[in-house]
Amino acid sequence: xxxxxxxxxxxxxxxxxxxxxxxxxxxxxxxxxxxxxxxxxxxxxxxxxxxxxxxxxxxxxxxxxxxxxxxxxxxxxxxxxxxxxxxxxxxxxxxxxxxxxxxxxxxxxxxxxxxxxxxxxxxxxxxxxxxxxxxxxxxxxxxxxxxxxxxxxxxxxxxxxxxxxxxxxxxxxxxxxxxxxxxxxxxxxxxxxxxxxxxxxxxxxxxxxxxxxxxxxxxxxxxxxxxxxxxxxxxxxxxxxxxxxxxxxxxxxxxxxxxxxxxxxxxxxxxxxxxxxxxxxxxxxxxxxxxxxxxxxxxxxxxxxxxxxxxxxxxxxxxxxxxxxxxxxxxxxxxxxxxxxxxxxxxxxxxxxxxxxxxxxxxxxxxxxxxxxxxxxxxxxxxxxxxxxxxxxxxxxxxxxxxxxxxxxxxx
Numbered sequence: 001x002x003x004x005x006x007x008x009x010x011x012x013x014x015x016x017x018x019x020x021x022x023x024x025x026x027x028x029x030x031x032x033x034x035x036x037x038x039x040x041x042x043x044x045x046x047x048x049x050x051x052x053x054x055x056x057x058x059x060x061x062x063x064x065x066x067x068x069x070x071x072x073x074x075x076x077x078x079x080x081x082x083x084x085x086x087x088x089x090x091x092x093x094x095x096x097x098x099x100x101x102x103x104x105x106x107x108x109x110x111x112x113x114x115x116x117x118x119x120x121x122x123x124x125x126x127x128x129x130x131x132x133x134x135x136x137x138x139x140x141x142x143x144x145x146x147x148x149x150x151x152x153x154x155x156x157x158x159x160x161x162x163x164x165x166x167x168x169x170x171x172x173x174x175x176x177x178x179x180x181x182x183x184x185x186x187x188x189x190x191x192x193x194x195x196x197x198x199x200x201x202x203x204x205x206x207x208x209x210x211x212x213x214x215x216x217x218x219x220x221x222x223x224x225x226x227x228x229x230x231x232x233x234x235x236x237x238x239x240x241x242x243x244x245x246x247x248x249x250x251x252x253x254x255x256x257x258x259x260x261x262x263x264x265x266x267x268x269x270x271x272x273x274x275x276x277x278x279x280x281x282x283x284x285x286x287x288x289x290x291x292x293x294x295x296x297x298x299x300x301x302x303x304x305x306x307x308x309x310x311x312x313x314x315x316x317x318x319x320x321x322x323x324x325x326x327x328x329x330x331x332x333x334x335x336x337x338x339x340x341x342x343x344x345x346x347x348x349x350x351x352x353x354x355x356x357x358x359x360x361x362x363x364x365x366x367x368x369x370x371x372x373x374x375x376x377x378x379x380x381x382x383x384x385x386x387x388x389x390x391x392x393x394x395x396x397x398x399x400x401x402x403x404x405x406x407x408x409x410x411x412x
Contacts, residue, residue, distance in 0.1 A: 030409055032401050033343040034379065038208070038320045038362025039180070041237045042369065042409045043273070044280060050273035051239055061265045063255060075268040082271050085278035086243060089214050092222050094251035097274050098258050098266045099242030102207040102231040106132040107139065108244060109227045110174075111257035113201045116143045118173040121166055121200070123158070124148025127352045128181035128322075130205060147172065151182075151352045156313035158182070160190055167198045177225075178205030181349045181360050183301075183316035185209075188224035201226045207242075209318055211235025211364070214281040215290020218318060226250060235293060235319050235364045237286075238277025239270050289367060293319045296363040299373040303380025312351065312358065319362045324351055328387045332357030335387055342386045342396035344379075369407035378403060 012020040030042075043051075055075055061068040064076035079097065086095035099105035114120070120140075122133035127150045131138040134146025147170050149163045167175060177191045188204060195202040204221035210230035212218035221228050228245040232238035246254050259266070280286055294317070301321045305311045310324040325335045332348035336359065339346060349360040366375065382399060385391035391399070 027410075032404060033345050034400050034404060035365040035409075036344060036346040036361040036363075036379070038347065038360050038364070039231075039234050040362075041211075041234060041364045043233070043237055043239060043277070045410070046280070047237070047239055047273045047276050050276050051269055053269050053272065055272050056267075056269035058268045059265050060268050062259065069265075075271075078268060078272040078275060079266070082275035082278060085275055085282065086245065089278050089282055090210075090220060090222050090228075090245055092228070092245035093248040094246050094254065096244040096246075096254050096258050097232075097241075097271050098263065099229075099244060100263060100267065100270075101240065102205075102229065102242045103130075103132050104258075104262065105229040105231075105242035105244050106130070106203075106205060107262050108254065108257040109203050109229050110140065110144065111261050112227065112250065112253040113203070114144060114173055117145060119145045119147060119170050120174050120176060121147050121149060121163070121170060121172040122176035123179050123182070124150050126350045127151045128179035128349070130178070130180050130207075133176055133178075133205070153353045156352055157184060158186075160187065163191070164194050164197075167194050167200065171198050172200050174201040174203055176203045176205055177221075178207065178229075180208060181320070181322050182313075183297075183318055183320045183322060184313055185219055185317045186221070188219060188221045192224040204228045205230075207231040208234055208320060211237060211281070212290050212294065212318060214278075215287045215293075217287075217290040217294050227254060232274045232277060235290065236277060236281060237364070237368065238281075239273035241267070241270050241274060243274070292372065293363050293367045296367050296371065296373060296376050297321055300361075300363060300376040300380055303377050304383065307380055307384035309359075309384070319364045319367075320360065321362065322349055322351070322358050322360050324354065324356065324358045325387055326356055328384065330387055332359050335359055338393075339383060339386055342382075342391075342393050343400035344383060344386065344396070365409075366407070369404070369409050371407050375403065375407075 058075050059069045060072050060075050064079050082097045083095045123129040132140045134141045152159050175195045177186050202225045204225035209218040213220050232241045297316045301315045308327045312322040336348045346361040348357045351358040386396050
């Protein structure tokens with residue numbers, strides 16, 4: 001009987017106590033504070049086991065059956081399982097699971113469809129666009145000519161009339177739909193219509209909602225987009241990494257854009273962990289989880305509105321909420337620091353049509369812990385209490401510890 005080696009905490013303590021303390025310290029931080037960062041979640045023990053497996057030792061440049069290294073017959077099985085599970089989960093004809101991150105996936109999509117200097121239409125960064133959607137500090141802004149569309153000043157909803165107008169004016173080679181701070185569903189059918197009208201490719205950056213898509217709690221971009229880029233963490237609850245979904249006609253171009261054009265050897269332990277996550281996401285339990293994530297987000301958004309925050313778009317369809325804390329007397333940057341000191345961990349973000357920064361938070365991680373609508377009301381009150389000065393930092397930390405103590409991310 002063979003035994004898979006597992007590196008336990010006491011082994012790491014003996015060999016490298018300094019790093020052992022770092023790892024255990026992070027576990028303590030995650031277990032004693034509220035994780036409200038919209039892009040984070042808690043992977044299952046099974047996902048973590050795959051990440052810490054002997055597959056981490058294997059070099060595997062290429063694809064199953066066509067590797068540049070010997071001894072890949074076992075890891076080939078892991079990748080094939082991940083690909084087939086991803087295709088089944090999202091109804092895609094082809095899946096590439098090698099992308100190291102969401103940004104790597106977007107880079108590969110651009111490499112498959114575009115050439116330097118091509119025009120791309122994407123959500124502007126001030127309205128929630130990602131760095132890979134044209135930031136001058138990113139490869140996207142340096143290599144391509146990005147044109148940004150925005151959101152309606154009153155509703156905060158994507159300005160679809162502007163999207164169509166800009167597409168007709170600039171005739172982009174590709175249109176990107178997706179955001180890191182937009183709390184509403186994307187109208188993929190409308191974007192497909194606009195792309196077809198001007199002869200553009202449609203790229204869906206579904207890094208945030210893809211887990212909700214897997215659970216049937218958000219629309220699926222696969223039937224509409226030429227390429228869907230996504231992450232495997234966030235709501236999907238897998239390892240940190242990326243993936244691409246597309247039709248069979250673009251499969252070879254996408255695969256070659258990942259390897260050999262933008263990446264080298266695949267991270268086989270991460271690919272195995274993605275396969276585990278895809279398997280988990282195909283269960284009824286995950287479907288219930290995804291819908292609870294959205295229910296929690298809506299209750300939290302309503303609670304924050306009731307406490308005086310200005311909630312962007314008036315609410316949310318997803319796991320993600322963006323709010324302006326200025327009515328409470330503090331801007332986003334200062335608010336994030338105050339809340340972090342109280343054990344409430346979240347991000348700040350640009351606000352559409354505003355000079356100050358807001359707060360971006362999500363319910364994926366706390367829902368994984370088992371929290372429900374009642375806890376969301378408690379969290380909204382805590383956030384407001386800290387920023388209004390009704391609850392001092394020490395008391396808030398105690399309340400957060402008590403709350404999280406009832407919902408440990410890794411019981412036992």
